[in-house]
Amino acid sequence: MIVGTAGHIDHGKTALVRALTGIDGDRLAEEKSRGITIELGFAYADLGGGGVTGFVDVPGHERFVHTMLAGAGGIDLALLVVAADDGVMPQTREHLAILDLLGVHRGIVALTKADLADDARRAEVTAQIAATLAGTGLAGAAVIPVSSLTGEGIATLRDLLAVAEAETTARATDARFRLTVDRSFTLKGAGTVVTGTVQSGRVAVGDGVTVSPSGLTARVRAIHAQNLPAEVGVAGQRCALNLAGDGITREAIHRGDVVLDPALHAPTARIDAELTVLGGEPKPISTWFPARLHVGAAETGARIVPLGGPIAAGARGMVQLVLDQPVAAAVGDRYILRDVSARRTIGGGRFLDLRAPARRRQTPERLALLDAAARPDPAAALAAMLEVPPHVVDLDGFARDRGLSAQAAGALAEGAVVLVAGSRLALSQTAHRGLVAGFADTLARFHEDNPEMQGMGHERLRLALSPRLPKDGFAAFAAARIAAGAAVAEGAFLRLPGHVVRMSEADEALYARILPELTGEARFRPPRVRDMATEWDVPETYIRRVLRMAARQGRVDQIRQDHFFLRATTAEMVRIIAEVQAAAPDGWVTAAAFRDRVQNGRKVAIEILDFYDRHGVTLRRGDLRRINPHRADLFGG
Known part of the structure; x- marks a missing residue:
């Protein structure tokens, strides 16, 4: 158990x-001379239950609240300290508000300096504490009078802490490892050491880790772990890690860095979150x-x-946080906001989405997605997110941003349809059925409206479907439909298996004359469109329309505005380029060498080569070209 003072x-x-x-938690000479805590202090003790409880002693001075915040994350129980002679003071209230915003709802109140107060004063301050705690997560917490000078109440407090330790639920260790760094220093003979609280997962000696961001x-x-040598550190423990690696020095690792499983390294500077504004804030948050x-x-x-208009004091709302510097974080992490002069706490909440969009961030669809993501259970959050637009979730990103293990991420996908593209994309069964039906219906309507075209372009079809998949996700979905025999791919087009391209009788008659x-x-040197139009006294636009229709059907290819080649010729010229390349001493093709093989003019030869460049069939270096082996079969060559 980790106990944090406040x-x-x-x-x-x-x-x-x-x-x-x-x-003694005060470890700096300045702290001892001034009698106040400036930096975080740490202490460990066996409270009688056989375990080791860690104590994080934080500063109480207003100037050092930022240091208090560095120690407040990851604590299991708050030990709120109120002096019997002073009673509740400003920093008492601010620390209490911070603990509430951080979700710390287990605590004990120590009424310190009890030797300076009589029974009436103790009762008065106890009532004041109860009123202060009312309405917070620590409402009803036990108040124990203690005196560090006389020893009064210390044994009672230690017993209560031992009971709390026994009731502390172990944090899940099957998540991926994260440790928040609050100190970095060098030990003679060991090297760089960092300390912090393990937020999730486990780490063992010999493991590879990443320092983020x-x-x-x-x-x-x-x-x-908990101040004892160990082979393994687990979630909920304070750990010191001796790290080694290129660039790993005391100066290179800072308070606020996170040592984590390399799979979790994905810093962010734009986060959507819930925000609760404290009641004392003078103006709405705009x-x-x-x-x-x-x-x-x-x-x-x-x-x-x-994201939903200004947030008034005491109210809660969705916000986007645009950061000056990237941070390493996880969905569900609690955060605190203070004013820029560091004089007051504004509010706090928890992170909902680490990959927040810069545009369209306030649409109803976006707010509905954040409402779904707000569910604390990952499985429930994923299921809810799949039910609202865009109905698609990057499963790998979802698992990474929540620190889930590979096993937990795999279990999340049960019941969903997963498309494996650049990453795994999850859709609900209902959304996938709608996508399959929409795919077939959209292609059928397109064929009905455009019988002369070979099919519908990939991108046009992707944009026409709902839910709209990202490009790599749609490629995986289309590949699955093709593998299932529900579609046929022809170059950049998709069609239904039964679709046959049709031109009118008049169009077919003109194409037969052109062929x-x-x-x-x-x-290799066919006549230009305008030459055929002049010779046959047929409108140039008509000939060009029929040839373009034939190009959409895959019969011909339009090399330039006025030049069309048969698809078989286009494929043959790819083979010729490959032959010229094979015969060239340096393996590169010149326009002159290609021109000589096809016995064409230099201008047309260059137009043909430019055509292949545009389609990625050839790779160009200055005036030289060579075949791109990954695209050589684009035209069937």
């Missing part, structure tokens, strides 16, 4: 931790409101963009 300056937090553990990679050389964001032990500047002009010895 409370006003000079209310005896450090002395209380020392009385409970025998360890910097992206430095490291190996874990040694581990101390667009581009500046603030300081605290998440884990990280701190950075942020701009707040409310001899494109074959035989003259196939």
Whole structure:
């Protein structure tokens, strides 16, 4: 169990931790000389249950609230400290508000310096504490009078902490590993050491890890878990990791960095989140409101963009946080916002989407998606997200941003349809059935309206369907429909298996007249459209329309505005380029060498080569070309 202290300056937090553990949390000379905690202090003790409880002693001074926030993340129980002589003070209330916003709802109140108060004063302050806690997550918490000087109440408090430790539920260790760094230092003979709380998963000696957001990679050389040497560190423990790797130094790793499973490294600077604004905020939170964001032990500047209009004091709403610097975070992480002068806490909440869009962020569809993503259970969130537009979820990104293990991510997909593209895309069964039906219906209507065309372009078809898949997802879906025999691919077009391209009788008659002009010895230098139009006294636009129709059917290819070649000739010329390339000493084809093989003019030869360049059949370097082996069969060559 991790216990975090909270409370006003000079209310005896450090002395209380020392009385409970025998360890002085103040470790800096300045702290000892001034008698206040400036940096985080740590202490460990066996409270009698056989386990080791970690104590995080945080500063109470208003100037060091940002340091308090660095230690508040990941605690299991709050030890709220209120001095009997002072009572509830400003930092008591701010710390309490922060704990509430961070979702810390287990706690005990230590009424310190009890030796300075009589029974009446104790009763008065106890009532004040109860009123302050009312309406918060710590409402009803036990209040224990203690004195670090006389020892009064220390044993009782230790017993209560032991009971709380026994009731602490172990955090899931089957998630991927994340540790928030609150200290980085160098140990002589060991090297770089970082300390922090393990937020999820487990780490073992020898594991490879990544420091995020910097992206430095490291190996874990040694581990101390709850201040004891260990082979493994698990979620809920305070751990010290001895790291080794290129660039791994004390200066390279900062408070707020996260040491994590390499699969989770995906920093973000734009996050959609829930925000609860504290009741004392003087003005509603409006667009581009500046603030300081605290998440884990990280701190950075942020701009707040409310997604449903300004958020008044005491209210809750959806916001987008645009950060000055990327942070390493996870969906569900709790955060705090303070004003830019660091004098007050504005509010806080939890992250909902780490890949927030910069545009169309306030549409009803987007807000519905965030409502679905807000469900704390990943399976419930995924199911809800699949029921609202766009009805498609990047399953790999969903699992990564929630820190889920590969096994947990696989279990999430049960009951959904998964398309494997660049990543795995999940659709609900209902959405997939609609997509399959829409695919067939859209192609059928297109064939009915355009009988002369060979099929519908991939991109046009993708944009016509709902749900609209990303390009790589649609490619995977189309490939599945083709494999199932429900569609046929012809170049850049898709058609239904039974579709046969048709031209009118008059169009077919004109094409039959054109065909001899494109074959035989003259196939590499066919007449231009305007030449045929002049010779036959047929409108040039009519001839060009029929040839373009034939091109859509895959019979011919339009090399330039006025030049059409038979598809068989187009394929043959690809083979000729390959032969010229094979015969060239340097393996590159010149326009002159190609011109000589097809016995054409230089201008037309270059037009033909440019055509292949545009389609990726040839790769160009200056005036030289060679066949692209990945596209050589585009025209059947």
